[in-house]
Amino acid sequence: MLGIAGCAALVQAASLNGEWYVPLSDWAGANGLRPAGSWRGARVVVTNRVNRLEFEVDSAQSRINGVNVRLSFPVASVRGAPHLARLDLDKTLLPLLSPVSDPSPRRIATICLDPGHGGKDTGNHVGGLFGRNEKTYTLALAQELRDQLKRAGFNVILTRNRDSFVELPARVALANRVGADLFLSLHFNGTPSNKNEVDGVETYCITPVGASSSNAQGEGSRHGPTAANRFENKSLQLAYQMQKSLVQTLRAEDRGVRRARFAVLRDATMPALLIEGGYLSHPVEGKKIFDSAYRQQMAAAIVKGILAYQKPTSVPAKVKSTAASAAPVRKRAVKPPETYKFK
Numbered sequence: 271m272l273g274i275a276g277c278a279a280l281v282q283a284a285s286l287n288g289e290w291y292v293p294l295s296d297w298a299g300a301n302g303l304r305p306a307g308s309w310r311g312a313r314v315v316v317t318n319r320v321n322r323l324e325f326e327v328d329s330a331q332s333r334i335n336g337v338n339v340r341l342s343f344p345v346a347s348v349r350g351a352p353h354l355a356r357l358d359l360d361k362t363l364l365p366l367l368s369p370v371s372d373p374s375p376r377r378i379a380t381i382c383l384d385p386g387h388g389g390k391d392t393g394n395h396v397g398g399l400f401g402r403n404e405k406t407y408t409l410a411l412a413q414e415l416r417d418q419l420k421r422a423g424f425n426v427i428l429t430r431n432r433d434s435f436v437e438l439p440a441r442v443a444l445a446n447r448v449g450a451d452l453f454l455s456l457h458f459n460g461t462p463s464n465k466n467e468v469d470g471v472e473t474y475c476i477t478p479v480g481a482s483s484s485n486a487q488g489e490g491s492r493h494g495p496t497a498a499n500r501f502e503n504k505s506l507q508l509a510y511q512m513q514k515s516l517v518q519t520l521r522a523e524d525r526g527v528r529r530a531r532f533a534v535l536r537d538a539t540m541p542a543l544l545i546e547g548g549y550l551s552h553p554v555e556g557k558k559i560f561d562s563a564y565r566q567q568m569a570a571a572i573v574k575g576i577l578a579y580q581k582p583t584s585v586p587a588k589v590k591s592t593a594a595s596a597a598p599v600r601k602r603a604v605k606p607p608e609t610y611k612f613k
């Protein structure tokens with residue numbers, strides 16, 4: 271994968287406001303991807319026999335083989351040519367498109383499920399005084415998922431099995447202590463406004479070092495490495511398969527694979543995700559989440575996502591690292607301005 275010296279002439283990195291960017295045409299060419307259309311539009315699509323990658327200039331939203339994935343930095347236009355941040359090539363596209371850049375086995379014996387919230391922490395609440403609380407449905411989903419995972423042959427442990435309050439650090443500490451092979455934190459979203467418009471599923475994994483997070487309170491790019499960064503590629507691969515399975519199975523709106531340094535993710539010493547399984551506040555999606563048949567489907571989709579992740583043959587095709595090809599990394603002289611940071 272390294273030593274692609276021939277690419278040095280092809281792939282030139284440029285520093286844009288302190289972040290290294292690579293021309294999309296160079297990187298795509300070095301990886302056998304061709305544009306489906308013009309390089310110069312607001313939307314650029316590159317394809318080969320097995321991959322289809324869609325980008326939008328000035329946006330961090332990308333679509334990788336049919337699944338929405340948030341990049342860490344928006345695609346930039348330099349003299350009309352689209353450029354991608356090198357960090358995204360190495361920390362997002364390469365792990366998703368390269369076959370097993372990490373060949374260590376993916377044997378999954380024990381899965382730790384974390385039903386979000388509980389006890390005095392209700393999570394999202396909808397429907398007024400006698401309404402419904404997120405904590406009720408995260409537990410119901412976790413219990414259904416536990417049963418399905420056990421039937422599929424996995425050991426399962428829950429961070430709570432009743433309506434009790436558990437501190438965030440204690441949840442991931444339990445997963446670490448029992449040596450779980452995966453950690454899945456289960457949540458449902460809510461919004462106070464635009465209730466009729468906002469719906470869909472999101473899957474979060476740890477933010478790469480050097481990038482800002484893509485959750486609402488996303489911390490800046492200067493956050494140091496966390497324990498979870500050791501498993502960031504595997505967490506991203508799991509997040510991708512999870513989001514794909516959830517969106518396809520539930521026919522839910524695809525709000526994308528996203529990155530966050532949530533307290534329940536950053537200390538995990540195994541691949542770890544936080545799933546936002548839909549919006550309780552949406553009149554249609556909320557009703558589905560309250561229905562046990564829909565939660566059974568959701569649990570089945572999560573099992574399917576885990577199984578797809580477990581066999582890395584489902585990863586499509588070879589893409590080369592930029593590691594040997596881009597210009598040497600300089601220490602950032604300038605902090606990227608807000609426009610280059612995705613919140």
Ligand SMILES: [Zn+2]
Nearest residue numbers: 386393457458
């Ligand atoms: Zn929650």
